[in-house]
Amino acid sequence: MLAVLAADPSDQLAWAREHQVRTAAVADDVEFILHLAEGMAERGTLEPEALQDLKTIDRFFGEMDVRGRAGRWADALTAEVTWSEIRTLARRILVARLGEWRLPLPRRVSPQHIYD
DSSP: OHHHHHSOHHHHHHHHHHHTOBHHHHHHHHHHHHHHHHHHHHTTOSOHHHHHHHHHHHHHHHHHTGGGOOSBHHHHHHHOTHHHHHHHHHHHHHHHHHSOOOOOOOOOOOHHHHTO
16 A cells, blocks of 8 residues: 555556545555554564654545545545655655665455455
8 A cells, every 4th residue: 555655646546547446445544554553563563753654644644534535536636735745755664664665556456356
C-alpha cells in the first residue's frame, strides 16, 4: 500500500481507475498498515520516524474524512491537496526502509480468486 501512496499522481490515478478502488478501502488499508507498524515498532523492527509518518498519514485520512465518502479514490486524488503530503510521507518511509520509493504497484486480487 505504501508503494501506491508513494507513486506519482498519474500512476496513482491509473492504478485507482484500473482497480476501481474506493477511497474508504484505501483508508482501511492505511489503518491496517498503522496497526502492523505499531507492533513492529514495539518489537524494534520499525524506526520511530517511520511510525510517526504513518500516524501522520492516518491523521490526514481522518481529517479528510475519507471513510465517510462513497466515491472512488481516483476522484479523491484529484480533489484533495493533502494527497501530495501523504505521497511525500510514504516516499520518505520507503526510502528509509528500502532506499527507494519507486516500487511496482500491487495487483489487487478479488476475493473470488483467493479460493480458486
